[in-house]
Amino acid sequence: MPVLVTGGAGYIGSHMVLELLDAGEKVFVIDDLSTGFASAVPAGVTFIRGDAGDPALVLRLIAEHAISSIAHFAAKIVVPESVADPLGYYLGNVVKSRSLIEAGLRGGVRHFIFSSTAAVYGNPASNPVGEDAPLNPLSPYGRSKLMTEWMLEDASRAHGLRYVSLRYFNVAGADPQGRAGQSTPRATHLIKTAVQAALGERPYLEVFGTDYPTKDGSCLRDYIQVTDLARAHLAALAHLRDGGDSLTLNCGYGKGFSVLEVVEMVKRVSGVDFDVRVAPRRPGDAAAIVAKPGRIRAELGWTPRHNDLREIVSQALAWERKLIDQRAA
Numbered sequence: 001m002p003v004l005v006t007g008g009a010g011y012i013g014s015h016m017v018l019e020l021l022d023a024g025e026k027v028f029v030i031d032d033l034s035t036g037f038a039s040a041v042p043a044g045v046t047f048i049r050g051d052a053g054d055p056a057l058v059l060r061l062i063a064e065h066a067i068s069s070i071a072h073f074a075a076k077i078v079v080p081e082s083v084a085d086p087l088g089y090y091l092g093n094v095v096k097s098r099s100l101i102e103a104g105l106r107g108g109v110r111h112f113i114f115s116s117t118a119a120v121y122g123n124p125a126s127n128p129v130g131e132d133a134p135l136n137p138l139s140p141y142g143r144s145k146l147m148t149e150w151m152l153e154d155a156s157r158a159h160g161l162r163y164v165s166l167r168y169f170n171v172a173g174a175d176p177q178g179r180a181g182q183s184t185p186r187a188t189h190l191i192k193t194a195v196q197a198a199l200g201e202r203p204y205l206e207v208f209g210t211d212y213p214t215k216d217g218s219c220l221r222d223y224i225q226v227t228d229l230a231r232a233h234l235a236a237l238a239h240l241r242d243g244g245d246s247l248t249l250n251c252g253y254g255k256g257f258s259v260l261e262v263v264e265m266v267k268r269v270s271g272v273d274f275d276v277r278v279a280p281r282r283p284g285d286a287a288a289i290v291a292k293p294g295r296i297r298a299e300l301g302w303t304p305r306h307n308d309l310r311e312i313v314s315q316a317l318a319w320e321r322k323l324i325d326q327r328a329a
Helices: 011-022 055-065 079-084 086-107 140-159 190-198 226-241 259-270 294-300 309-328
Strands: 003-006 027-031 046-049 069-072 111-117 162-168 170-172 205-208 223-225 247-251 276-279
Touching: 003 011, 003 055, 011 027, 011 226, 027 055, 046 055, 055 086, 069 086, 069 226, 079 086, 079 140, 086 111, 086 140, 111 140, 111 226, 140 162, 162 226, 170 190, 170 226, 170 309, 190 205, 190 259, 190 309, 205 259, 223 226, 223 309, 226 247, 226 294, 247 294, 259 309
Parallel strands: 003 027, 003 069, 027 046, 069 111, 111 162, 162 247, 170 223, 205 276
Antiparallel strands: none
């Protein structure tokens, strides 16, 4: 059954496309290439450059290709940017998601997988944090994702749409086969920026705040490898196709690393003692957030394969070197 992937030319979406292809699925990608890359869409995939919030486009694709499932990755994702441009984030992440959901319902789509975020929890009172913890997002980014979760919940009750919302923790690494990775030159992901500093693509790495109430003063995060995350989406799709109920699930490993610990690992793996500078805290950043991962393992039978920080950093380094070589060719 054909699957429509929005944002499939982006970092996480492109890894989902690879997992779908490996599983023998027929895949269609919509991406406006505002942050994605057409080169990230592999052969055998129908690519449409366009806006996932364009209902006419979505309805046409659903009708022409009998699409019954949507995996929605297209979004704006930078927390500090969302604080500076909240209305832009509500447009990109809420208004356009609403249009996509409505188009899916009108076209008869039965299954919807949504790329949500652990930012919906804000600063949790305790860690690890479970799906039933209070929801208190600190940024328009987190609020925009929570609003879409609510829309899906309400659409499910009213119209029978079945969905899985996956709340990502910090996504990192690259496809172990070297087919995809984080390609955005000015991405804000810590491991991406740290390996760029190690390879000389940045003059230094900024650490945003070392005065948090954590073990070393820097933010604490749960880093999930991107292929493991894509496999969680594939398991969510199988769950819905098998008649499973709608779910909201954390995607993380249940183990946290501080920013300074990650920096040290990048230095060890790369062999480069790059310059690290302390900068003020960024607005919207939580001090610490680590997943309680029991529910996704129980509901979807999902088991991580790449939950080793050294491996994740090694993948990111290998991918960054590949990008450098491609630019030099």
